[in-house]
Amino acid sequence: MSKVMEYAIRSHIHLAIFSFVYILGLYKANQYAPYYALMFAFGILSIYNFHRLWKLRRGDLPGVILNWLEANKASVIFLSIISLLLAGVLYARYFAQNYLIHLLCAICVLVCILYVYRIRRYSLREIPYLKIFLVFGIWYFLLHIMPHMLFKSLLFPVEGFLLLFAVLIPSDMKDIDYDPEEMKTIPQLIGTNNSLKLMRFLSILGICYSVITQSNFTLPWIMSFTYMFLLTFFHSRINKDYYFVWVDACFLIVGVVLLLS
Numbered sequence: 001m002s003k004v005m006e007y008a009i010r011s012h013i014h015l016a017i018f019s020f021v022y023i024l025g026l027y028k029a030n031q032y033a034p035y036y037a038l039m040f041a042f043g044i045l046s047i048y049n050f051h052r053l054w055k056l057r058r059g060d061l062p063g064v065i066l067n068w069l070e071a072n073k074a075s076v077i078f079l080s081i082i083s084l085l086l087a088g089v090l091y092a093r094y095f096a097q098n099y100l101i102h103l104l105c106a107i108c109v110l111v112c113i114l115y116v117y118r119i120r121r122y123s124l125r126e127i128p129y130l131k132i133f134l135v136f137g138i139w140y141f142l143l144h145i146m147p148h149m150l151f152k153s154l155l156f157p158v159e160g161f162l163l164l165f166a167v168l169i170p171s172d173m174k175d176i177d178y179d180p181e182e183m184k185t186i187p188q189l190i191g192t193n194n195s196l197k198l199m200r201f202l203s204i205l206g207i208c209y210s211v212i213t214q215s216n217f218t219l220p221w222i223m224s225f226t227y228m229f230l231l232t233f234f235h236s237r238i239n240k241d242y243y244f245v246w247v248d249a250c251f252l253i254v255g256v257v258l259l260l261s
Contacts, residue, residue, distance in 0.1 A: 007072065010065065010072075011049060011072075013045065014248065015048070016041035016042070016044045016045050017041070017252075018248050018252040019041055020040070021252050021255035021259070022254055023036060023143065023255070024255060024259060025254060025257070025258030025259045026155050026156065026255070027147055027153070028258065030151045032095075032151070033151075035093075036094070036147065036150070038090055039086075039094075040143075042083040042084070042086045045080065045083035046080050046083040049079060049083075051112075052065070052076065053069070053076065053077065053080065054116050056069050056070070062177075064241070095150055097150065101146070111124065111138060126180065126183055131185055132172060132185060132186060135171075136165055136168055139168075143160060143164065144156075144157055144161075156217075159209065159210060159221045162209070162225075163224060163250055163254070165202060166206075166228060167228075167247055167250055167251065169187070169199055170243050170244040170247045172187050173192055173195055173243070173244070174240060174241060174243065174244050197232075199228060199229075200232050202228075203226070203232075204225075204229065206221060206224075207221075207222055207225045207226065207229075210222050210225070217258060220257035220258045220261065221254060223253055223254075224251075224253040224257075227249070227250060231246055
């Protein structure tokens with residue numbers, strides 16, 4: 001793998017790009033969608049990389065990521081700070097509309113901080129059974145609930161729910177050898193093979209729902225869920241440290257096809 005590609009994956013640039021296209025596709029009819037998509041992408045780059053930097057300080061990273069981050073620490077710090085500033089500017093300029101949005105966003109930021117910052121024994125991510133549901137809650141709020149509050153349109157809530165939950169599972173599969181057993185993540189509870197079966201089930205459920213509802217935008221979801229379903233059969237052939245990247249591309253598929261529709 002080239003150093004550029006590795007940097008894009010390790011610094012979450014790939015996820016920021018995929019998410020930007022996904023949001024842009026979902027809300028393409030709204031003139032503020034590009035600004036919201038950019039804000040979300042910069043938010044990913046800032047929060048996810050600040051999490052990594054905090055874990056580096058605490059010495060709580062797998063060896064490969066630890067070595068990479070130590071070698072690229074300065075650029076990751078710069079990327080995190082610039083992204084945080086840009087996300088803040090976009091929020092203040094376009095989306096700071098009322099106190100309820102301020103409150104909900106403040107809660108999201110607080111959860112993101114406590115996700116890695118330990119109070120006494122645990123950070124939020126280390127509380128048993130909680131990790132994936134915290135991440136899911138933040139993402140679903142930012143992808144569907146907040147745009148509904150801003151744009152007055154709740155788009156694809158069921159399809160987005162199923163896709164998001166399925167996409168998050170491989171991240172825990174990747175960390176199964178590093179997360180403490182007490183965290184009780186889905187792969188720790190049911191194993192890698194059953195986690196893949198759960199992804200297949202969610203994919204089939206998503207395909208069936210898309211076919212039954214027969215909306216004008218069925219194709220993007222069917223393509224994305226089908227791609228995920230097929231991808232579960234190639235887990236053993238893909239480097240386990242990068243399998244999640246292939247799954248993250250489900251966002252890209254939906255976004256691109258919606259933009260072309």
